Amino acid sequence: MRIASLLPATTEIVGALGRADDLVAVTFECDHPPGLTAPVVVRSALAEGMTPSEIDRTVRERAAAGLPLYDLDRDALRDAAPDVVLTQDLCQVCALPGRTVTGALDELGLADVAVHSFDPHTLDEVLTGVDALAAAVGADATALLDDLRRRLAAVERAVAGEPAPRALVLEWTDPPFLPGHWVPELVRRAGATPTAGVDGGRSTTVAWADLEPPEVVVVTPCGYDLDAAVAQAGPVVERFPGVPVIAVDSAAYVVRAGPRLVDGIEALAHALHPDVVPAPPAGRVARVA
Missing domain, CATH: 3.40.50.1980 (Nitrogenase molybdenum iron protein domain)
Incomplete structure:
Protein backbone atom coordinates (compact mmCIF):
# COMPACT_ATOMS: atom_id res chain seq x y z
CA MET A 1 0.00 0.00 0.00
CA PRO A 120 -7.74 12.53 18.71
CA HIS A 121 -8.54 14.87 21.57
CA THR A 122 -7.52 12.68 24.53
CA LEU A 123 -4.87 10.05 25.23
CA ASP A 124 -7.47 7.28 24.99
CA GLU A 125 -8.48 8.64 21.60
CA VAL A 126 -4.83 8.62 20.54
CA LEU A 127 -4.64 4.91 21.38
CA THR A 128 -7.92 4.01 19.70
CA GLY A 129 -6.89 6.22 16.79
CA VAL A 130 -3.70 4.20 16.38
CA ASP A 131 -5.82 1.08 16.09
CA ALA A 132 -8.11 2.69 13.50
CA LEU A 133 -5.17 4.00 11.50
CA ALA A 134 -3.59 0.57 11.52
CA ALA A 135 -6.77 -0.87 10.04
CA ALA A 136 -6.78 1.86 7.37
CA VAL A 137 -3.31 0.84 6.18
CA GLY A 138 -3.78 -2.91 6.62
CA ALA A 139 -1.60 -3.30 9.71
CA ASP A 140 -2.06 -4.82 13.18
CA ALA A 141 -1.56 -2.50 16.17
CA THR A 142 -2.13 -5.11 18.90
CA ALA A 143 1.49 -5.55 20.00
CA LEU A 144 2.21 -1.82 19.87
CA LEU A 145 -0.85 -0.88 21.91
CA ASP A 146 -0.27 -3.66 24.46
CA ASP A 147 3.24 -2.32 25.06
CA LEU A 148 2.07 1.30 25.40
CA ARG A 149 -0.65 0.37 27.88
CA ARG A 150 1.79 -1.77 29.89
CA ARG A 151 4.17 1.19 30.20
CA LEU A 152 1.37 3.57 31.18
CA ALA A 153 0.32 1.18 33.91
CA ALA A 154 3.91 1.00 35.18
CA VAL A 155 4.10 4.80 35.53
CA GLU A 156 0.71 4.85 37.26
CA ARG A 157 1.94 2.32 39.83
CA ALA A 158 5.20 4.20 40.35
CA VAL A 159 3.63 7.60 41.12
CA ALA A 160 0.67 6.28 43.10
CA GLY A 161 0.79 7.74 46.58
CA GLU A 162 3.44 10.33 45.68
CA PRO A 163 2.65 14.03 46.21
CA ALA A 164 1.12 15.54 43.06
CA PRO A 165 2.50 19.10 42.80
CA ARG A 166 0.38 21.85 41.28
CA ALA A 167 1.88 22.27 37.82
CA LEU A 168 1.57 25.26 35.51
CA VAL A 169 1.96 23.84 32.00
CA LEU A 170 2.83 26.27 29.21
CA GLU A 171 2.33 25.23 25.58
CA TRP A 172 3.64 28.62 24.47
CA THR A 173 5.52 31.33 26.32
CA ASP A 174 5.08 34.56 24.36
CA PRO A 175 2.20 35.04 24.85
CA PRO A 176 1.56 32.29 27.41
CA PHE A 177 -0.80 29.51 26.33
CA LEU A 178 -2.38 26.93 28.62
CA PRO A 179 -2.59 23.35 27.34
CA GLY A 180 -5.51 21.55 25.77
CA HIS A 181 -6.33 18.20 24.18
CA TRP A 182 -4.37 15.35 25.83
CA VAL A 183 -1.67 17.47 27.50
CA PRO A 184 -3.34 18.02 30.92
CA GLU A 185 -3.91 14.26 31.11
CA LEU A 186 -0.25 13.57 30.30
CA VAL A 187 0.75 15.79 33.22
CA ARG A 188 -1.64 14.02 35.60
CA ARG A 189 -0.40 10.62 34.47
CA ALA A 190 3.13 11.80 35.19
CA GLY A 191 2.14 12.54 38.77
CA ALA A 192 1.25 16.26 38.89
CA THR A 193 -1.95 18.31 39.04
CA PRO A 194 -2.36 20.88 36.24
CA THR A 195 -3.36 24.27 37.59
CA ALA A 196 -5.21 25.08 34.36
CA GLY A 197 -5.91 23.78 30.88
CA VAL A 198 -8.76 22.27 28.92
CA ASP A 199 -9.00 18.48 28.78
CA GLY A 200 -9.89 17.47 25.24
CA GLY A 201 -10.19 21.12 24.13
CA ARG A 202 -7.99 23.73 22.55
CA SER A 203 -5.08 25.48 24.19
CA THR A 204 -5.93 29.01 25.31
CA THR A 205 -3.95 32.19 25.83
CA VAL A 206 -3.82 33.80 29.26
CA ALA A 207 -2.31 36.85 30.93
CA TRP A 208 0.67 36.23 33.20
CA ALA A 209 -1.09 38.13 35.98
CA ASP A 210 -4.04 35.72 35.89
CA LEU A 211 -1.98 32.60 36.59
CA GLU A 212 -2.24 31.13 40.05
CA PRO A 213 1.06 30.42 41.82
CA PRO A 214 2.30 26.92 40.89
CA GLU A 215 4.54 24.49 42.73
CA VAL A 216 6.27 23.55 39.47
CA VAL A 217 6.26 24.92 35.93
CA VAL A 218 6.42 22.64 32.87
CA VAL A 219 7.49 24.38 29.65
CA THR A 220 6.42 22.47 26.52
CA PRO A 221 6.45 24.98 23.63
CA CYS A 222 4.44 23.52 20.78
CA GLY A 223 6.64 22.14 18.01
CA TYR A 224 10.00 22.81 19.70
CA ASP A 225 12.73 20.38 20.76
CA LEU A 226 14.40 20.26 24.17
CA ASP A 227 17.12 22.84 23.48
CA ALA A 228 14.53 25.37 22.33
CA ALA A 229 12.27 24.55 25.27
CA VAL A 230 15.16 25.17 27.67
CA ALA A 231 15.91 28.50 25.98
CA GLN A 232 12.27 29.59 26.15
CA ALA A 233 12.09 28.53 29.80
CA GLY A 234 14.66 31.20 30.75
CA PRO A 235 12.19 34.11 30.99
CA VAL A 236 9.71 31.82 32.74
CA VAL A 237 12.24 31.16 35.49
CA GLU A 238 12.46 34.89 36.08
CA ARG A 239 8.68 35.14 36.47
CA PHE A 240 8.53 32.36 39.07
CA PRO A 241 11.58 32.74 41.31
CA GLY A 242 12.18 29.76 43.56
CA VAL A 243 9.75 27.53 41.61
CA PRO A 244 11.16 24.43 39.86
CA VAL A 245 10.95 24.73 36.07
CA ILE A 246 11.04 21.69 33.79
CA ALA A 247 11.48 21.81 30.01
CA VAL A 248 10.30 19.02 27.73
CA ASP A 249 10.94 18.18 24.07
CA SER A 250 7.40 19.04 23.08
CA ALA A 251 7.73 18.37 19.35
CA ALA A 252 8.50 14.70 19.90
CA TYR A 253 6.90 13.82 23.23
CA VAL A 254 4.00 16.17 24.04
CA VAL A 255 2.10 17.70 21.13
CA ARG A 256 2.61 14.96 18.53
CA ALA A 257 -0.20 12.46 19.05
CA GLY A 258 1.83 9.33 18.47
CA PRO A 259 3.28 6.45 20.49
CA ARG A 260 6.01 8.67 21.91
CA LEU A 261 3.46 10.45 24.10
CA VAL A 262 4.12 7.57 26.46
CA ASP A 263 7.85 8.35 26.33
CA GLY A 264 6.92 11.91 27.30
CA ILE A 265 4.86 10.76 30.27
CA GLU A 266 7.75 8.59 31.46
CA ALA A 267 10.24 11.45 31.06
CA LEU A 268 8.08 14.00 32.88
CA ALA A 269 7.25 11.49 35.62
CA HIS A 270 10.97 11.07 36.27
CA ALA A 271 11.51 14.84 36.37
CA LEU A 272 8.70 15.16 38.90
CA HIS A 273 9.43 11.98 40.88
CA PRO A 274 13.06 10.98 40.29
CA ASP A 275 13.13 8.62 43.27
CA VAL A 276 10.42 6.31 41.93
CA VAL A 277 10.57 6.63 38.12
CA PRO A 278 13.69 5.60 36.15
CA ALA A 279 15.59 8.24 34.21
CA PRO A 280 14.69 8.47 30.50
CA PRO A 281 17.23 8.65 27.67
CA ALA A 282 18.97 12.01 27.35
CA GLY A 283 17.32 14.73 25.28
CA ARG A 284 13.74 14.34 26.44
CA VAL A 285 13.42 16.45 29.59
CA ALA A 286 15.56 18.86 31.58
CA ARG A 287 15.36 20.62 34.93
CA VAL A 288 15.95 24.32 34.20
CA ALA A 289 15.56 25.74 37.70
Missing part, protein backbone atom coordinates in the same frame (compact mmCIF):
# COMPACT_ATOMS: atom_id res chain seq x y z
CA ARG A 2 1.31 3.46 -0.94
CA ILE A 3 0.81 5.79 2.05
CA ALA A 4 0.90 9.59 1.98
CA SER A 5 1.19 10.86 5.55
CA LEU A 6 0.48 14.58 5.83
CA LEU A 7 0.85 14.74 9.60
CA PRO A 8 3.98 14.02 11.69
CA ALA A 9 1.97 11.98 14.19
CA THR A 10 0.61 9.63 11.53
CA THR A 11 4.08 9.25 10.03
CA GLU A 12 5.34 8.22 13.47
CA ILE A 13 2.49 5.74 13.85
CA VAL A 14 3.09 4.23 10.43
CA GLY A 15 6.72 3.76 11.41
CA ALA A 16 5.80 2.19 14.75
CA LEU A 17 3.59 -0.26 12.86
CA GLY A 18 6.57 -1.31 10.75
CA ARG A 19 5.28 0.25 7.56
CA ALA A 20 7.71 3.15 7.01
CA ASP A 21 8.83 1.67 3.69
CA ASP A 22 5.28 2.14 2.39
CA LEU A 23 5.43 5.93 2.83
CA VAL A 24 5.46 7.75 -0.51
CA ALA A 25 4.84 11.32 0.76
CA VAL A 26 5.42 13.13 4.07
CA THR A 27 5.66 16.66 5.51
CA PHE A 28 8.63 18.88 6.32
CA GLU A 29 8.08 18.09 10.04
CA CYS A 30 8.17 14.31 9.63
CA ASP A 31 11.40 13.31 11.35
CA HIS A 32 10.39 10.03 12.98
CA PRO A 33 11.15 7.26 12.36
CA PRO A 34 14.69 8.31 11.39
CA GLY A 35 15.87 7.74 7.85
CA LEU A 36 12.69 8.64 5.98
CA THR A 37 13.25 9.00 2.25
CA ALA A 38 9.71 9.75 1.04
CA PRO A 39 9.28 13.07 -0.82
CA VAL A 40 8.16 16.09 1.21
CA VAL A 41 4.85 17.41 -0.14
CA VAL A 42 3.87 19.80 2.69
CA ARG A 43 5.96 22.78 3.83
CA SER A 44 5.40 25.62 6.27
CA ALA A 45 4.41 29.06 5.03
CA LEU A 46 6.23 30.61 8.02
CA ALA A 47 9.81 31.82 7.78
CA GLU A 48 12.51 30.01 9.73
CA GLY A 49 14.11 31.60 12.77
CA MET A 50 11.05 33.50 13.99
CA THR A 51 10.64 34.16 17.72
CA PRO A 52 7.58 32.80 19.57
CA SER A 53 5.98 36.25 19.61
CA GLU A 54 6.65 36.70 15.88
CA ILE A 55 5.13 33.30 15.13
CA ASP A 56 2.06 34.08 17.22
CA ARG A 57 1.57 37.43 15.49
CA THR A 58 2.09 35.96 12.01
CA VAL A 59 -0.31 33.09 12.63
CA ARG A 60 -2.99 35.52 13.79
CA GLU A 61 -2.42 37.83 10.82
CA ARG A 62 -2.55 35.01 8.27
CA ALA A 63 -5.66 33.54 9.87
CA ALA A 64 -7.39 36.94 9.80
CA ALA A 65 -6.46 37.34 6.12
CA GLY A 66 -7.61 33.83 5.24
CA LEU A 67 -4.10 32.77 4.25
CA PRO A 68 -2.87 29.18 4.76
CA LEU A 69 -0.09 28.24 7.17
CA TYR A 70 1.04 25.32 5.02
CA ASP A 71 1.82 24.86 1.35
CA LEU A 72 0.81 21.61 -0.34
CA ASP A 73 2.86 20.57 -3.38
CA ARG A 74 -0.01 19.24 -5.46
CA ASP A 75 2.22 18.01 -8.29
CA ALA A 76 4.40 16.03 -5.89
CA LEU A 77 1.32 14.54 -4.25
CA ARG A 78 -0.05 13.50 -7.63
CA ASP A 79 3.29 11.95 -8.60
CA ALA A 80 3.36 10.01 -5.31
CA ALA A 81 0.22 8.15 -6.48
CA PRO A 82 -0.94 7.22 -2.97
CA ASP A 83 -3.49 4.54 -2.21
CA VAL A 84 -4.35 6.21 1.11
CA VAL A 85 -3.76 9.72 2.47
CA LEU A 86 -3.47 10.28 6.22
CA THR A 87 -4.56 13.76 7.31
CA GLN A 88 -6.27 15.68 10.14
CA ASP A 89 -8.86 18.31 10.99
CA LEU A 90 -7.92 18.74 14.65
CA CYS A 91 -5.85 21.91 14.38
CA GLN A 92 -5.32 24.28 11.43
CA VAL A 93 -2.24 25.77 13.12
CA CYS A 94 -0.55 22.42 13.80
CA ALA A 95 -0.86 20.78 10.37
CA LEU A 96 -2.40 20.98 6.93
CA PRO A 97 -6.23 20.86 7.28
CA GLY A 98 -7.97 17.79 5.88
CA ARG A 99 -10.37 19.83 3.75
CA THR A 100 -7.38 21.27 1.89
CA VAL A 101 -6.21 17.73 1.19
CA THR A 102 -9.56 16.44 -0.07
CA GLY A 103 -9.98 19.52 -2.25
CA ALA A 104 -6.53 18.97 -3.74
CA LEU A 105 -7.25 15.31 -4.42
CA ASP A 106 -10.40 16.30 -6.29
CA GLU A 107 -8.45 18.83 -8.35
CA LEU A 108 -5.78 16.26 -9.17
CA GLY A 109 -8.24 13.63 -10.29
CA LEU A 110 -7.47 11.50 -7.23
CA ALA A 111 -10.93 11.58 -5.69
CA ASP A 112 -10.95 7.79 -5.39
CA VAL A 113 -7.90 7.75 -3.09
CA ALA A 114 -8.83 6.71 0.45
CA VAL A 115 -8.52 9.49 3.03
CA HIS A 116 -8.14 8.72 6.73
CA SER A 117 -8.42 11.61 9.21
CA PHE A 118 -6.63 11.25 12.55
CA ASP A 119 -8.25 13.62 15.07
